Amino acid sequence: MDNGANSYRRFLSGDDNGLAEIVGAYKDGLILFLNGYTGSISAAEELAEETFFRLMIKKPGYSGKSSFKSWLYAIGRHIACDFLRKRSGTADEPVEDMAAVLADEADLERSYIRSEDRITLHAALKRLPGEYRRVLWLIYFEDFSNAEAGVTLGKNSRQIRNLLYRAKQSLKTELEKEGFEYEDY
Secondary structure, three states: OOOEEEEHHHHHOOOHHHHHHHHHHHHHHHHHHHHHHOHHHHHHHHHHHHHHHHHHHHHOOOOOOOOOHHHHHHHHHHHHHHHHHHHOOOOOHHHHHHHHHHHHHHHHHHHHHHOOHHHHHHHHHHOHHHHHHHHHHHHHOOOHHHHHHHHHHHHHEEEEHHHHHHHHHHHHHHHHHHOOOOOOO
């Protein structure tokens, strides 16, 4: 059982520090994952808050069939899908606030992605279709296994393998457009 599962079990037993540990451990990654759905860091932050709020209030049962992280991200994905269905393409932020939102997004990304190569990689990821971006993010940035990514994205292992292959090919093409050179090891 991973640390998130232990923290959640402690929270369910009445230890509020368990939930604080979960938020501290998974908040940034969850926000960036949800940003892949919403395209807005402020909306992703709200959806992450909603995800943790749902854990706190509804206390859904964690079966242990997948990692705690993939289970948590799947909850976030469901919340993001509900949000997108309800929003149905209407802009919810005034144009004047967009500069502040973009500045917040840039600050969060800079703190999460340190090296110049990772920044180049992140820029190329942003140009990929959402489904490719999400599977690559989960596998390579969040260290999910293919099975965990499948649980999170609602796909079977064959679909994840195929999606991951196409996503890597598309990312390679994007990186080559920028003149990215691969090092020989």
